[in-house]
Amino acid sequence: xxxxxxxxxxxxxxxxxxxxxxxxxxxxxxxxxxxxxxxxxxxxxxxxxxxxxxxxxxxxxxxxxxxxxxxxxxxxxxxxxxxxxxxxxxxxxxxxxxxxxxxxxxxxxxxxxxxxxxxxxxxxxxxxxxxxxxxxxxxxxxxxxxxxxxxxxxxxxxxxxxxxxxxxxxxxxxxxxxxxxxxxxxxxxxxxxxxxxxxxxxxxxxxxxxxxxxxxxxxxxxxxxxxxxxxxxxxxxxxxxxxxxxxxxxxxxxxxxxxxxxxxxxxxxxxxxxxxxxxxxxxxxxxxxxxxxxxxxxxx
Amino acid sequence: xxxxxxxxxxxxxxxxxxxxxxxxxxxxxxxxxxxxxxxxxxxxxxxxxxxxxxxxxxxxxxxxxxxxxxxxxxxxxxxxxxxxxxxxxxxxxxxxxxxxxxxxxxxxxxxxxxxxxxxxxxxxxxxxxxxxxxxxxxxxxxxxxxxxxxxxxxxxxxxxxxxxxxxxxxxxxxxxxxxxxxxxxxxxxxxxxxxxxxxxxxxxxxxxxxxxxxxxxxxxxxxxxxxxxxxxxxxxxxxxxxxxxxxxxxxxxxxxxxxxxx
Numbered sequence: 001x002x003x004x005x006x007x008x009x010x011x012x013x014x015x016x017x018x019x020x021x022x023x024x025x026x027x028x029x030x031x032x033x034x035x036x037x038x039x040x041x042x043x044x045x046x047x048x049x050x051x052x053x054x055x056x057x058x059x060x061x062x063x064x065x066x067x068x069x070x071x072x073x074x075x076x077x078x079x080x081x082x083x084x085x086x087x088x089x090x091x092x093x094x095x096x097x098x099x100x101x102x103x104x105x106x107x108x109x110x111x112x113x114x115x116x117x118x119x120x121x122x123x124x125x126x127x128x129x130x131x132x133x134x135x136x137x138x139x140x141x142x143x144x145x146x147x148x149x150x151x152x153x154x155x156x157x158x159x160x161x162x163x164x165x166x167x168x169x170x171x172x173x174x175x176x177x178x179x180x181x182x183x184x185x186x187x188x189x190x191x192x193x194x195x196x197x198x199x200x201x202x203x204x205x206x207x208x209x210x211x212x213x214x215x216x217x218x219x220x221x222x223x224x225x226x227x228x229x230x231x232x233x234x235x236x237x238x239x240x241x242x243x244x245x246x247x248x249x250x251x252x253x254x255x256x257x258x259x260x261x262x263x264x265x266x267x268x269x270x271x272x273x274x275x276x277x278x279x280x281x282x283x284x285x286x287x288x289x290x291x292x293x294x295x296x297x298x299x300x
Numbered sequence: 301x302x303x304x305x306x307x308x309x310x311x312x313x314x315x316x317x318x319x320x321x322x323x324x325x326x327x328x329x330x331x332x333x334x335x336x337x338x339x340x341x342x343x344x345x346x347x348x349x350x351x352x353x354x355x356x357x358x359x360x361x362x363x364x365x366x367x368x369x370x371x372x373x374x375x376x377x378x379x380x381x382x383x384x385x386x387x388x389x390x391x392x393x394x395x396x397x398x399x400x401x402x403x404x405x406x407x408x409x410x411x412x413x414x415x416x417x418x419x420x421x422x423x424x425x426x427x428x429x430x431x432x433x434x435x436x437x438x439x440x441x442x443x444x445x446x447x448x449x450x451x452x453x454x455x456x457x458x459x460x461x462x463x464x465x466x467x468x469x470x471x472x473x474x475x476x477x478x479x480x481x482x483x484x485x486x487x488x489x490x491x492x493x494x495x496x497x498x499x500x501x502x503x504x505x506x507x508x509x510x511x512x513x514x515x516x517x518x519x520x521x522x523x524x525x526x527x528x529x530x531x532x533x534x535x536x537x538x539x540x541x542x543x544x545x546x547x548x549x550x551x552x553x554x555x556x557x558x559x560x561x562x
């Protein structure tokens with residue numbers, strides 16, 4: 001091997017060794033016109049602060065810390081419900097406040113797979129029927145797959161919840177469920193209209209086991225941008241649940257409309273009204289209710 | 301007399317000769333071939349649809365500088381300057397939108413439908429089917445079709461659609477950047493896709509970005525719909541003595557055959 005060939009081989013090996021520092025951590029990256037890694041092995045020069053303020057801190061995905069994939073939401077819902085006890089069509093109106101704190105981590109594994117974890121702390125306090133109030137924890141962990149970014153999301157994972165009653169502080173109910181689903185959104189009219197359709201399956205193992213059930217849920221919605229920061233959302237959901245105890249079968253239909261206002265990039269407010277009809281083969285579980293309320297959400 | 305902004309924008313950026321050649325060649329190529337569609341509306345004027353604080357309009361010669369006001373119609377080959385904490389939004393006849401960030405110098409060319417950023421940052425939205433155009437910064441050029449993107453002097457990040465550059469195609473979720481004589485196309489941190497003041501200033505853009513998550517455009521939040529359904533009903537069953545699978549329906553009797561709630 002000549003000296004020139006040796007030099008070329010050495011350079012090639014150096015480039016191969018240096019390549020993974022950039023391309024290996026970002027499989028989608030290309031290096032057209034590049035001359036190798038810069039800035040200490042990673043291609044990253046922070047944008048000036050004023051530019052970041054306007055367009056965000058655009059940087060390679062490989063350089064993003066895990067916290068950049070975490071979002072936290074603080075939400076409070078206030079809702080009038082026509083049938084707080086959820087018994088038939090009883091006139092049992094009440095007002096309930098439901099604050100919630102959510103932390104979400106969506107971590108891309110590669111160009112097709114993401115993992116999504118969410119933990120929620122929730123409280124439901126009734127104005128009149130205070131003994132109906134409860135609080136607790138819920139969450140989910142999903143492995144999500146998309147063949148292409150615009151294709152439907154397919155996911156599977158687990159959903160646990162654990163609630164305590166305000167009546168005596170005891171556990172109200174708890175469950176863990178393997179779940180799976182598929183959903184997709186399609187935008188029309190240059191993005192002013194968004195159609196959403198999703199299917200969700202859950203096999204809930206509950207304690208007490210009276211809540212053990214298998215459920216199938218289909219949700220459809222259409223979101224229309226009315227003004228630049230005002231949206232209307234019409235939605236419908238049907239959920240079929242097959243409880244393992246007493247042979248109870250239920251079908252719950254929900255139809256509703258929301259008006260959502262985006263105050264800032266991080267804050268939303270909405271007004272909503274919906275109608276719920278829960279049909280069951282057991283008379284004790286049948287109910288209808290109308291809910292009217294508001295929601296404030298802060299995401300950071 | 302030229303002001304400092306005009307002086308700066310008239311000074312060509314210093315680039316390596318080879319890179320400068322590639323930029324020029326690529327820009328000419330994409331200008332001539334990429335977007336030479338017939339029947340497209342030229343970027344000959346733009347209307348100021350939003351103004352924040354101190355925004356000025358000037359000409360190449362540096363003269364005739366004046367404050368920009370809402371509904372101003374700006375002619376091509378006019379520079380728009382923004383000062384600190386000042387921003388402007390422009391809408392073109394084909395409904396393309398450009399949101400110009402603070403401390404920015406921006407201009408546009410009618411015939412080639414070129415949006416030029418000399419300094420600072422901007423967010424652009426070019427509707428699909430409008431005929432596309434070009435983006436030009438001191439170090440980068442790109443041909444755009446239906447695209448949403450963010451631009452700084454040395455970076456173009458694509459939120460929707462794609463851009464074609466002399467260095468390759470940049471897809472949604474990717475960015476092209478110039479740094480120290482190197483140009484790279486890379487996947488960027490998508491948590492920042494919808495970050496920044498310009499994204500929501502004046503509301504979301506007409507086009508949904510393909511990357512990033514807009515809180516509005518997700519499935520409906522149904523978490524509070526049936527807050528006590530699953531447990532109240534179950535408590536009824538739980539406190540009820542075991543019976544036949546389908547008890548005979550009957551009118552509710554308080555204190556009678558079932559416990560209405562725990």
